[in-house]
Amino acid sequence: MRMQQKASDFNIELPIHLCAKTIARRLMAAVICLTLAGALSAYFWFTEFSFPASKWFYELFSLDEELNIPAWYSAFSLLFCSGLLKAITAINSEDRYFSGWKTLYFIFIYLSLDEAFSFHELLIIPSVRESFHLNPIFFQTWVIPGAILVGIFAFKYLKFWLYLPYKTRYLFLISAVVYVSGTLGMEMVGGFLREDFGRRSLITLIGIVVEEFLEMTGIVIFTYALLAYLSSLRESLQIKIYISEN
Secondary structure, eight states: OOOOOOGGGOOOOOOOOOOHHHHHHHHHHHHHHHHHHHHHHHHHHHTTSOSTTHHHHHHHHOTTSSSSHHHHHHHHHHHHHHHHHHHHHHHTTTSTTHHHHHHHHHHHHHHHHHHHHOGGGGGOOHHHHHHTTOOGGGSSTTHHHHHHHHHHHHHHTHHHHHHSOHHHHHHHHHHHHHHHIIIIIHHHHHHHHHHHHOTTSHHHHHHHHHHHHHHHHHHHHHHHHHHHHHHHHOSOOOOOOOOOOO
16 A cells, blocks of 8 residues: 655755846846936926826835835845845855855845835934034935945955955945945935035936936846856755744
């Protein structure tokens, strides 16, 4: 009499093929679409919502607002990067820079949460700007501690960066320059533009669009860099999911 096999005796495989270049191209297409939608929403805001549905469209796609489609896209793309960093950390458990990969994973978890909930805006303190008569580029006062943290990060991670393979090192540098140019650089430029031209000026709105485009593009480049590096470590990854009733 044939004995019935238990369900636990079977392994179900759900293969998922991730192509670094394909994912990067699709993410870049999403970034371009979101940027164009954000530019259109900025135009609606600039024209004081002259169309019936323009206010709704602005709230949904504005690059200067929170808790909308562009913000959630950026949050989830950063979270995806943190997942890739977690996989790399697991593979490089014996690597001399294991702690560096692990710290990067936590940094991107925080960046994802910050993109979704804007924790950094707690550091925007108008009274500090007025008391110290800060330059207009520090209109958003959070850029001061932000720039300090970026400097500390660059110093601490220099050896880690030099240890990386050439291609990964190059892509990490490009993604960091593009991303920081958006988050810090264009934020400073945006503060200057708001101070001199006002928030509802065309040049200020263009600055906001450029800022967000650089941020999202930097994340795409970093995502590609992580996928390419991960593929050089392993051709496939096995993820086991255990399900029990209790």
